[in-house]
Amino acid sequence: MAWKISGDLPISQQLYAKLQTDILSGVYPPGSQFPPVRKLAMDHSVNPNTMQKVMGLLESEGLLLCSSTAGRFVTEDQALLLKKKKQVQESFLKEALAEARALGIDKEQMTDFVLNHFDESEENL
Amino acid sequence: MNGSVNECLTDRTAENQAVETPPADPLSEVMIESTPILCCKDLCKSYKKNKPVLKDFNFTVEAGKITGLLGPNGCGKSTLLKLVSGILVPDGGDILLCGQKRSEKSNALISFLPDSPYFSGGQRVSSMLSYFADFYPDFDMTLAKNMLADLGIDPKARFRTLSKGTKEKVQLVLVMSRRAKLYMLDEPLGGVDPAARDYILKTIIGNYSPDSAVVITTHxxxxxxxxLDDFAFMNYGGQILLSGSADEVREREGKSLDTLFREVFAC
Structure with a gap:
């Protein structure tokens, strides 16, 4: 898995962000079984207790549902998924905007760039 | 207007209630066991008179934890592991394993990877495996063979003919293929290439069990x-400078353990 722990942020925070994105982007589709903690910990090369803690966070948020016998499942609550997705998207856009501002990119340049390149880059993907 | 205020209020109380109900602690099921796997009390050891390596050293490892024992060269990490494994005898203090005072019987609980190999060079890898299987009833032969295959090590090769890193891998396979209570790994990653390092780490993580513990020393x-769950920074004279949960320290200090180590032990 192409994911590396970076910088000085707590590992649980980085993992949480990564798994939340995976759920929201449909890597783990709604209603699907979530992999067991041990496997996730191995895949990400992180401590199983840290992974367990992150699962707890995702559960308390409602993104994951825990059944005592069958493990964890991704929620099928579309409204919740959509709401969370919006939150994550907006915070990403805010950060991107702040960085663009720091580089001296003005509003016009930004809109022009989005209008000209948005579709094109989508095709390239 | 009244209506909206009321709505706000009810909304808020609903939120408060949701916050107040404590979320089920996922760790609580894992941490039932209370006797620590390893407990060192006032441990003393010196090789030369008046030059203690460890002095009144206290150290505890809980079940279900992976602990990193980190410190500069020559601070006593290997000495500590050798004391716990019974290779060295302490000058004073106690070593408790699963609540019992250390004895020959404790050796069955400990799987120790020492810092230098102890096999004779003429031995074949396969005979080393059967040697371990004879010695330790908790040795898992299938697991060991699978790990050797994963790492691309020929079981027919003689130990002497292997490179430094491969020798280390073979020993790690032996040590990790046991079902022990306490794994003590002295520099398991030192001479090993980065890809194998990942594999070894995954092995350690995959081997995780809530009723065993792992102690790793490494640079x-x-x-x-x-x-890691926990870490301990060890200084010369066998003092623990700083210890605790690895991720909490990242959160509190806003820097990685690696950065912190470089700061604490700056030369």
Whole structure:
């Protein structure tokens, strides 16, 4: 898995962000079984207790549902998924905007760039 | 207007209630066991008179934890592990394993990877495996063979003919193929290439069990820090400078263990 722990942020925070994105982007589709903690910990090369803690966070948020016998499942609550997705998207856009501002990119340049390149880059993907 | 205020209020109380009900602690099921796997009390050891390596050293390892024992060269990490494994005898203090005072019987609980190999060079890898299987009833032969295959090591090769890193891998396979209570790994990543390092870390993580514990000494902190529960910074004279939960310290200090180590032990 192409994911590396970076910088000085707590590992649980980085993992949480990564798994939340995976759920929201449909890597783990709604209603699907979530992999067991041990496997996730191995895949990400992180401590199983840290992974367990992150699962707890995702559960308390409602993104994951825990059944005592069958493990964890991704929620099928579309409204919740959509709401969370919006939150994550907006915070990403805010950060991107702040960085663009720091580089001296003005509003016009930004809109022009989005209008000209948005579709094109989508095709390239 | 009244209506909306009321709505706000009810909304808020609903939220408060949701916050107040404590979320089920996922760790609580894992941490039932209370006797620590390893407990060192006032441990003393010196090789030369008046030059203690460990002095009144206290150290505890809980079940279900992966602990990193980190410190500069010659601070006594290997000495500590050798004392616990019974290779060295302490000058004073107690070593408790699963609540019992250390004895020959404790050797069955400990799987120890020493810092230098102890096999004769003429031995074949396969005979080393059967040697371990004879010695330790908890040795899992299938697991060991699978791990050797994963790492691309020929079981028919003689130990002497292997490179430094491959020798280390073979020994790690032996040590990790046991079902022990306490794994003590002295520099398991030192001479090993980065790809194998990942494999070894995954092995340690995959081997995780809530009723056993792992102690790792290493200088490659950035490689292991994500795999650790707890860490301890050890200084010369066997003092613990700083210890605790690895991720909490990242959160509190806003820096990685690796960065912190470089600061604490700056030369």
């Amino acid at each position: 490659l902190i950035s490689d292991v820090e994500a795999a």
